[in-house]
Amino acid sequence: MSKNITVSRPNKTVKATIQLTGSKSECNRALVIEALSQGKVKVDNISDAADAVTLAGILRSQLVNENQESKIKNQEPVNNALALSTITQNTQQATEVNIGPAGTAMRFLTAYFALQPGEVLLTGTERMKQRPIGILVDALRQLGADITYAEKEGYPPLHIKGGFTQQTNQITIKGDISSQYITALLLVASRLANGLQLHIDGELTSRPYIEMTLSMLQQAGIQHTWTDNIISIAPQDFRETSIWVEPDWSAASYWYAVAALADEAELFLPGLTSYSLQGDSVITELMANFGITSQFKDGGVYLKKEPKPIVRKIFDLKSCPDLAQTLIVVCAALGHEATFTGLETLKIKETDRIKALQNELAKMGVELVEKGQVYKLNCSQKFIPDHITIQTYEDHRMAMAFAPLALVIPQVEIEDAQVVEKSYPAFWQDFKKAGFTIDTHV
Ligand SMILES: O=C(O)C1=C[C@@H](OP(=O)(O)O)[C@@H](O)[C@H](O)C1
Numbered sequence: 001m002s003k004n005i006t007v008s009r010p011n012k013t014v015k016a017t018i019q020l021t022g023s024k025s026e027c028n029r030a031l032v033i034e035a036l037s038q039g040k041v042k043v044d045n046i047s048d049a050a051d052a053v054t055l056a057g058i059l060r061s062q063l064v065n066e067n068q069e070s071k072i073k074n075q076e077p078v079n080n081a082l083a084l085s086t087i088t089q090n091t092q093q094a095t096e097v098n099i100g101p102a103g104t105a106m107r108f109l110t111a112y113f114a115l116q117p118g119e120v121l122l123t124g125t126e127r128m129k130q131r132p133i134g135i136l137v138d139a140l141r142q143l144g145a146d147i148t149y150a151e152k153e154g155y156p157p158l159h160i161k162g163g164f165t166q167q168t169n170q171i172t173i174k175g176d177i178s179s180q181y182i183t184a185l186l187l188v189a190s191r192l193a194n195g196l197q198l199h200i201d202g203e204l205t206s207r208p209y210i211e212m213t214l215s216m217l218q219q220a221g222i223q224h225t226w227t228d229n230i231i232s233i234a235p236q237d238f239r240e241t242s243i244w245v246e247p248d249w250s251a252a253s254y255w256y257a258v259a260a261l262a263d264e265a266e267l268f269l270p271g272l273t274s275y276s277l278q279g280d281s282v283i284t285e286l287m288a289n290f291g292i293t294s295q296f297k298d299g300g301v302y303l304k305k306e307p308k309p310i311v312r313k314i315f316d317l318k319s320c321p322d323l324a325q326t327l328i329v330v331c332a333a334l335g336h337e338a339t340f341t342g343l344e345t346l347k348i349k350e351t352d353r354i355k356a357l358q359n360e361l362a363k364m365g366v367e368l369v370e371k372g373q374v375y376k377l378n379c380s381q382k383f384i385p386d387h388i389t390i391q392t393y394e395d396h397r398m399a400m401a402f403a404p405l406a407l408v409i410p411q412v413e414i415e416d417a418q419v420v421e422k423s424y425p426a427f428w429q430d431f432k433k434a435g436f437t438i439d440t441h442v
């Protein structure tokens with residue numbers, strides 16, 4: 001059932017310790033590596049993110065067509081109304097795998113199932129059916145995979161007949177639409193008979209996510225070379241090891257936003273390190289511009305607010321697209337008229353995040369003006385309403401990025417608040433723990 005939550009916070013001093021769940025991105029990679037390694041690689045500190053829980057359910061089901069006749073069973077229910085993960089056998093040969101709203105999982109599983117023997121119909125939510133996947137499908141088809149579109153050309157659902165004879169190990173792929181296509185190919189590359197030489201065409205978006213993939217593969221014993229725009233992985237075996245999933249830095253960004261909008265803030269986030277594999281750890285640098293200091297000690301990070309004038313006016317978010325909503329809402333709330341670049345990929349995420357931001361910021365008189373590839377915040381008509389209702393568009397990051405506004409707007413109502421489960425199911429409990437008043441209503 002969809003629920004709205006009203007957040008309020010009369011007292012503007014925030015002091016709390018918040019234990020974040022594991023990174024959705026790291027966990028999804030670790031789970032695919034675990035499956036490909038046939039259990040040689042183990043995953044520690046699995047994330048509670050619904051997308052990761054869904055992926056774990058699918059990959060760990062033993063279902064993956066090792067044996068079409070047996071072991072077909074329903075998965076444990078996922079603790080998420082949106083992430084309805086189902087694995088069902090349809091009347092034909094194909095097993096239906098539904099990954100709900102999990103984009104990363106959709107892309108990773110497309111490559112994974114292309115390699116596994118058996119037939120799968122890989123599908124997701126209505127929004128998933130609007131998120132492009134043609135670039136990845138074309139690359140896999142060049143390798144020899146048998147993938148067809150069950151509905152619309154270029155989009156899920158996909159009908160995958162797994163297991164193929166490799167046709168080539170040279171693939172050229174566009175780098176500027178989604179790094180997830182590249183990660184999907186890199187994850188399976190060592191299992192290909194002839195390995196893979198991936199030529200990245202054009203600018204590479206979300207680069208830290210590719211670096212995360214390669215580091216995690218390396219931890220699991222898979223070596224690579226990356227020269228100019230070519231990443232090569234030879235056929236090789238995984239080694240026995242365990243991969244520790246770090247807490248989620250994208251989730252941490254909402255606590256940085258809380259600190260930026262509070263009068264005073266002292267927060268401790270255990271388990272986060274300065275040498276994280278997650279590119280979103282750059283939130284420490286971004287938020288330093290807003291007077292938030294990050295001190296790494298006692299096995300975590302301490303955030304503190306030190307009042308200072310905000311001078312930085314230009315932010316390029318190409319390497320950290322998931323921080324865009326956090327940062328833009330903070331700037332809007334503070335009336336800081338910054339300019340943003342690197343937002344091109346936002347239109348094909350859980351929702352069109354540009355449109356969603358524009359619609360919701362308009363409710364406090366702020367405009368996000370698109371000028372080609374540059375986005376400018378115009379706060380000249382900004383006002384602070386007593387109550388604001390934020391639509392979330394099935395996007396967890398809309399809910400979490402706007403919730404900290406409760407430090408500047410007396411009542412912030414977030415629609416379909418359960419959407420946070422995609423990456424951070426304990427978000428509202430944690431907000432309560434940090435002293436926010438949370439009223440739930442249908
Ligand atoms: O590989 C990953 O784990 C992710 C890559 C990014 O997507 P794009 O590469 O499509 O920007 C990011 O937005 C997403 O939340 C997670």
Ligand SMILES: C=C(OP(=O)(O)O)C(=O)O
Pocket residue numbers: 101102103104105322349350397423
């Ligand atoms: C874009 C995101 O996720 P995905 O692409 O995995 O759905 C996200 O978590 O912000």
